[in-house]
Amino acid sequence: MASKRIGIESSLGIAEAVKLANVDVIAAYPITPQTHIVEGLAEMVANGDLDAEYIPVESEHSAMSACLGASAVGARTFTSTASQGLILMHEVLMVAASLRLPIVMVVANRALSGPLNIWGDHSDAMIIRDTGWIQIFVENGQQAFDQVLCAFRIAENRDVMLPTIVHIDGFHATHVIEPIYILDKKTVSEFLPPYVHPNPLDPDNPVTMGCFAAPNLYTETRKALDQAVRNSRNIIDETWQSFGTLTGRHYLPIEEYKTDDCDTLLVTMGSFSENAMIAVDRMQKAGKMVGLVRLRLWRPFPTEDVLRAISGAKNVIVLDRHVSLGGPGPVCSEIKAALYPLEKRPQVVGIIGGLGGRDISPENFVSLVELGLEKIKTGQTGEMIMFGVRE
Amino acid sequence: MEALSIYVPKLVTPKEYIASGHRACSGCGEVLAVRYVCKALSRNTIISNATGCMEIISSQLPQTAWEVPWIHTLFENAAAVASGIESGLKARKRKYGYDKEIKVVAMGGDGGTADIGLQALSGAMERGHDFIYVCYDNEAYMNTGIQRSSETPFGASTTTAPSGKVSIGQHTWKKNMAAIAAAHDIPYVATSCSSYPFDIMYKIEKAMKIKGPSYIHILAVCPTGWRCPSNATIRVGRLAVESGVFPIYEIENGKYTLNLDYPKLRPVADYLKSQGRFRHLTEENVAVIQEKVLEEYNRIKTLSHMRKKSK
Amino acid sequence: MKNEIIEIRWHGRGGQGAVTSAELTAMAAIHEGKFAQAFPSFGPERRGAPVLAFNRIRYDRPVRERSGITLPDVVVVLDPGLVTLIDVTEGLKPGGTLIVNSTRSVEDLQQNFDGDWKLAVVDAGSIARKLLGVNIVNTTMLGALIKATGLIKFESLHEPLEERFGARAKSNFEACKLAAENTVLSQITTGGLKTRRSFAVEKLAKWQELPIGCVVKEAGNTRSFCTGDWKSQHPEWDDKKCIKCGICYIYCPEGCIKQQKDGFFRADMFFCKGCGICAQECWTQAISMVEEA
Numbered sequence: 001m002a003s004k005r006i007g008i009e010s011s012l013g014i015a016e017a018v019k020l021a022n023v024d025v026i027a028a029y030p031i032t033p034q035t036h037i038v039e040g041l042a043e044m045v046a047n048g049d050l051d052a053e054y055i056p057v058e059s060e061h062s063a064m065s066a067c068l069g070a071s072a073v074g075a076r077t078f079t080s081t082a083s084q085g086l087i088l089m090h091e092v093l094m095v096a097a098s099l100r101l102p103i104v105m106v107v108a109n110r111a112l113s114g115p116l117n118i119w120g121d122h123s124d125a126m127i128i129r130d131t132g133w134i135q136i137f138v139e140n141g142q143q144a145f146d147q148v149l150c151a152f153r154i155a156e157n158r159d160v161m162l163p164t165i166v167h168i169d170g171f172h173a174t175h176v177i178e179p180i181y182i183l184d185k186k187t188v189s190e191f192l193p194p195y196v197h198p199n200p201l202d203p204d205n206p207v208t209m210g211c212f213a214a215p216n217l218y219t220e221t222r223k224a225l226d227q228a229v230r231n232s233r234n235i236i237d238e239t240w241q242s243f244g245t246l247t248g249r250h251y252l253p254i255e256e257y258k259t260d261d262c263d264t265l266l267v268t269m270g271s272f273s274e275n276a277m278i279a280v281d282r283m284q285k286a287g288k289m290v291g292l293v294r295l296r297l298w299r300p301f302p303t304e305d306v307l308r309a310i311s312g313a314k315n316v317i318v319l320d321r322h323v324s325l326g327g328p329g330p331v332c333s334e335i336k337a338a339l340y341p342l343e344k345r346p347q348v349v350g351i352i353g354g355l356g357g358r359d360i361s362p363e364n365f366v367s368l369v370e371l372g373l374e375k376i377k378t379g380q381t382g383e384m385i386m387f388g389v390r391e
Numbered sequence: 392m393e394a395l396s397i398y399v400p401k402l403v404t405p406k407e408y409i410a411s412g413h414r415a416c417s418g419c420g421e422v423l424a425v426r427y428v429c430k431a432l433s434r435n436t437i438i439s440n441a442t443g444c445m446e447i448i449s450s451q452l453p454q455t456a457w458e459v460p461w462i463h464t465l466f467e468n469a470a471a472v473a474s475g476i477e478s479g480l481k482a483r484k485r486k487y488g489y490d491k492e493i494k495v496v497a498m499g500g501d502g503g504t505a506d507i508g509l510q511a512l513s514g515a516m517e518r519g520h521d522f523i524y525v526c527y528d529n530e531a532y533m534n535t536g537i538q539r540s541s542e543t544p545f546g547a548s549t550t551t552a553p554s555g556k557v558s559i560g561q562h563t564w565k566k567n568m569a570a571i572a573a574a575h576d577i578p579y580v581a582t583s584c585s586s587y588p589f590d591i592m593y594k595i596e597k598a599m600k601i602k603g604p605s606y607i608h609i610l611a612v613c614p615t616g617w618r619c620p621s622n623a624t625i626r627v628g629r630l631a632v633e634s635g636v637f638p639i640y641e642i643e644n645g646k647y648t649l650n651l652d653y654p655k656l657r658p659v660a661d662y663l664k665s666q667g668r669f670r671h672l673t674e675e676n677v678a679v680i681q682e683k684v685l686e687e688y689n690r691i692k693t694l695s696h697m698r699k700k701s702k
Numbered sequence: 703m704k705n706e707i708i709e710i711r712w713h714g715r716g717g718q719g720a721v722t723s724a725e726l727t728a729m730a731a732i733h734e735g736k737f738a739q740a741f742p743s744f745g746p747e748r749r750g751a752p753v754l755a756f757n758r759i760r761y762d763r764p765v766r767e768r769s770g771i772t773l774p775d776v777v778v779v780l781d782p783g784l785v786t787l788i789d790v791t792e793g794l795k796p797g798g799t800l801i802v803n804s805t806r807s808v809e810d811l812q813q814n815f816d817g818d819w820k821l822a823v824v825d826a827g828s829i830a831r832k833l834l835g836v837n838i839v840n841t842t843m844l845g846a847l848i849k850a851t852g853l854i855k856f857e858s859l860h861e862p863l864e865e866r867f868g869a870r871a872k873s874n875f876e877a878c879k880l881a882a883e884n885t886v887l888s889q890i891t892t893g894g895l896k897t898r899r900s901f902a903v904e905k906l907a908k909w910q911e912l913p914i915g916c917v918v919k920e921a922g923n924t925r926s927f928c929t930g931d932w933k934s935q936h937p938e939w940d941d942k943k944c945i946k947c948g949i950c951y952i953y954c955p956e957g958c959i960k961q962q963k964d965g966f967f968r969a970d971m972f973f974c975k976g977c978g979i980c981a982q983e984c985w986t987q988a989i990s991m992v993e994e995a
Binding site: 025098099100101161198199205206207208209211212214216217219221223224227228391 | 732745746906907908909910913914915916918919921980
């Protein structure tokens, strides 16, 4: 294994990973804060550094549609988007999964209108939760680089054949220059075998893709797809293990940080996890036993791993960077649902925060934990708690 | 042009690329048009099909009528999917020596083309992908039950623009898709009709030889939606052309050629009377339509003559 | 009886108005203060294809059932051709009523069915042609339904017919009346051959058997799907008039007309939907459309 450590913006690090994956087709439409990724790729194609077709489509809907077509003829396909772009793609995402086309996409997580807001949160990621895509969250540029390469290997595995998203928080992660280890071409080509679609669109073997299913078959098609998403877990684990062996950078569906002997656990997802780590260091130094659990894999949801990580705690505080208006935070409700079958369950409190680019600094995380513990103490865990809102 | 010389079987391939056992309505002009399109395309093609009648009648899991590689994904994105297919093939050819000559075709109805799919189509034409777009136009959303589209002609009664005590039905004129396609400066645009098999096949064959986007707009008679007997499909299509309601022409690099030019057009009343969707029209209504039809026909004829003169 | 739900299944072809029959029946029942539902079979069936429509009628309580009807009390067959094509009595309850539009005699028709059912037969086609000028029997057959079951009253049809047909309501009502007068009631006990195919579900894949992405790899496998049973008429060729030009072949939407070794053309009746384009377009009038028996 050879790699080079360089200072690079995370978005361009992602572009480097896509180049190393030697993609055949990129179809993309500009949207903040995804733009640097696709601009980087367009430049590589323009300079002949990456031999790929770059389709500058007229909308995200067409971006994903073009990806469907390209992937269906056996081309390795990449796109990237954010926010409104992702939800404009929504209906196409459903089809990409049901056709089992292993498209890889990076989403630069961003808030949804209205009001219009170009800054980061997880509302776009949460809204496409049920589309059948594998959803992986990263916290920094290095993880994004690594996970893009892993995403191709996972998605294209014959036992998976599912589209995959790498979620990176807009601005807080995408637009930051930081050191990234860039793998060399040979290492990547050994790690990532070529994409071979088992039944591509090909005149020599004319197949039909995208039949409609009547009530007598639709349930079976959904069961098959759901099972495929669940089964992908084996290949995800295997891929991350190989990647860890290769690079020394290890990834898990649930990653724990200083959770030993902790009564209280904070659960986060995405780039703010690094701030939360700092907060955990400070709190533990001050004698407060608070640990951190980070969700890396959102779909398929790693229920067993979540239980292993948090079922022994007394208090669990879950941060959601999305408001399900009028309902509970999505991450929190899934964690509560996972805990429900246990006889002895921790107290769980959900907190909404970090919306539309609102910062949650390490200091804020300390307050957030204090707020959560207070709510647990006073039995107010069922409340809608929004952190950092002016009132 | 329509050289219907006797002994048809000698002139066309006996091979069918859309198999029998499809579930189109009895007497469907749309499936007929697609049958001709596919005969001309023959096997080295990949079709991206928009949602609509053609998709529903040909692809109910676990069955398919298609003998060519075919993909359906959504309603409004057939042209965008075709862009991806074309680019994917191009990359595979260049990078991995995939050496098949394949013409990519996107197909959709009038709704999937002129309404919900117009943006994706415009994008694909503007980007210059090497593909053929075929619109089979039956002048309403027939798959969902005869709702009006922007291709529904003036005066037709549909379920969402019905004729009534204070309404003529459709009160807008048919959207001119051929002109919209031509405005993209693509090399080849043509119109045709499901009653003219050899014209359709000729135009598809021509489009196959062209590098870049081609747009072919085919009027496809729908006995169910137009409210005419199922055996009248061919006759009604012919009336549309012979009355000048739907002129058959080509636009090659901006130059018009009226392919079927009639010294004397039949009255539009002959066409309108052949269908229940126009039953409510008064003589005055018919006169208004007659005038507009002549105006449009003459416009195309003039454009076509200008070309002849400039030769 | 009073509290029971009576379920009716209508058999027709797309475009023949079976759904309208069911709707008018429900409207009439509702008009009488009863509770009723009418619904179609929600499928992608096209004009000419065998289709179903349904009713539920209850005298004194609301109908809450939302699922399909599999064991009807009454079956009404609008299209005479369907009787020999599919098992229209599938699921029909013992003691139930079968109402058929047919020119055939009661004795002859009885041979087709095997079960303890009441059979009502009427030549609704002739009545509709005579009084309405079309061979569409969806209103005419309501008369046979009334005669055979008494589920609704004639008077109750006035308003729904008026609303639906306006000026043509009167002739439709008369067709109904005449159909009731001409309906012949009889009883089936045992008997006939039952070799029709079921219109219900064929054997379908388990989820594990579906290919990745539900791709269909057998190109053109609709060739095993019979659309020939959609037709109410079929083409016949007079080879003496045929000049072997092939116009019929090129204009066939099914692509099911083929040239034989002797140069003459024939349609594959497994697919032919009886649209009549071939007969209409034939230059020498060598093809004529013949009503299905």
